[in-house]
Amino acid sequence: MIRLYTAGTPNGRKASIALEELGLDYEVRHVDTGKGEQKTPEFLALNPNHKIPVLDDDGQVIWESGAILLHLGEQHDPEDRILPSDPRQRMQAIQYAFFQTGGIGPNTGRLGEALRKEGERNDEMVAIFSNEVGRLIGVLDRILADGRDYLVGPYTIGDIMHYPWLFPIWGLKAPQLMERPRVVAWLERIAARPAVERGMGIPA
Ligand SMILES: N[C@@H](CCC(=O)N[C@@H](CS)C(=O)NCC(=O)O)C(=O)O
Known part of the structure; x- marks a missing residue:
């Protein structure tokens, strides 16, 4: 019995995409982070770091999206x-996968926070995180330069980790991304996978 505690955010969607790619049966528990459900004693007993996603695989509880994807790859x-x-x-x-958790993930997250701070927008922080996101997209472009379809060659957890974070930047047609046609073509290949479309829609 597999249960995924998740929300409609990039980190949650990494886990649902992986579960869909593997064709596994799983139950979805929507955690409303806006209402603070991740800070209830019940949830903290699963993840003391009060964040989704959390996977309960037959009693083994795993948190951190990278660890969840690695577990799914190793066991299923x-x-x-x-x-x-x-x-x-x-x-x-x-x-x-590690590159994403230390790179695109936190920097895009901080950029989003810096942009959302209404009335107290910190232009210096916006510039720092925006430049770093652009630099990291440039690194992905360099990796894809030899014509490989996905980061490793075959599609892997490395692609799944990146896609939900780059998806909103792609949606905004941010120049840091749009000026990298190889990266856009890679995102298009990932987007065309039916399991990715399903995983991005969870929780419904
Ligand atoms: N490093 C964690 C980050 C998870 C994370 O930041 N989750 C966010 C939603 S995308 C969350 O649950 N935030 C609620 C909170 O911090 O209280 C992972 O990769 O799983």
Whole structure:
């Protein structure tokens, strides 16, 4: 029995995309972070860091989106749909997952916060995070420059980790992204996957 505690945010969607790619049966528990449901004693018993996503896989509780995707790849992916069994490719997939959690994730998150601060918008912070997001998109562009379809070559957790964070930047047609046609083409390939479309819609 797999249960996903999630919300309609980029980190939550990484987990639902991975579950959909693997075709697993799972129950969705919507955690309303706007109402503070992630800070209830029940939720804190699952994740002391009060954040979604959390996965309960038959009693094993896992938090941190990267750890959840790695667990799903290791335990539920006999056909290498998200985590290659080839050791070199597997390590590269893990590398790109780490790269996302230390790169695009926090910097896009902080950029969003700096932009949302109405009346007290900190232009210096906006510039710092915006430049860093642009630089990281440039790194992705360099990785894709040899014509590979996905970050490792085959589609992996490394792509899944990045997509939901880049999706809103793509939607805004931000120049840092639109000036990188290789990165846009990579996002289009990911977007065309039916499991990605389903995963992005969870929770409904
Ligand atoms: N490093 C965590 C970040 C998770 C995270 O930031 N979740 C946000 C939603 S996208 C959240 O639950 N925020 C509620 C809170 O901080 O109280 C991961 O990758 O899972």
